Amino acid sequence: MRSPLPMSSNLEEGQGEAALAELLIKGEADKSLRSLRDRDVVPSIVALRRQVEAMSRTELERALRKVPHAPRETRAAFEALVAGIVNKILHSPTVKLREAAGAGAGREWADVVSQLFALSPTVVSNRTARPTHRADDPNGSGPISVAAR
Numbered sequence: 001m002r003s004p005l006p007m008s009s010n011l012e013e014g015q016g017e018a019a020l021a022e023l024l025i026k027g028e029a030d031k032s033l034r035s036l037r038d039r040d041v042v043p044s045i046v047a048l049r050r051q052v053e054a055m056s057r058t059e060l061e062r063a064l065r066k067v068p069h070a071p072r073e074t075r076a077a078f079e080a081l082v083a084g085i086v087n088k089i090l091h092s093p094t095v096k097l098r099e100a101a102g103a104g105a106g107r108e109w110a111d112v113v114s115q116l117f118a119l120s121p122t123v124v125s126n127r128t129a130r131p132t133h134r135a136d137d138p139n140g141s142g143p144i145s146v147a148a149r
Contacts, residue, residue: 040106041097047119
């Protein structure tokens with residue numbers, strides 16, 4: 001007759017593997033959900049970045065025309081300066097949009113950013129249409145307010 005110890009050990013090992021599998025599945029499900037929610041904000045993030053980069057490029061070119069004989073290193077320094085400023089300006093709105101998407105309010109925040117920065121509706125319109133009411137709204141009747149988040 002076998003000792004109950006190996007059977008108990010096998011059972012514990014199987015439970016540990018099941019728990020690990022559950023964690024992996026939950027992690028992948030969370031990742032998929034984040035990806036789905038990001039779909040609401042990514043077009044606005046891309047449109048905002050393109051718009052700000054285009055403006056900065058125009059202004060950089062105008063400034064560089066005023067110093068036509070500037071050495072290549074100087075031009076590169078100006079380009080790096082402008083790129084750094086653009087990145088710093090866009091960092092916070094990008095983070096906030098992604099956080100809002102993670103909280104389920106990405107579409108509302110993306111709409112606000114699109115309006116604030118007058119982003120082209122054709123660039124941003126590839127977001128999938130979603131109802132303005134949320135099923136998990138306790139009342140089930142009102143839109144989610146950006147200010148409420």
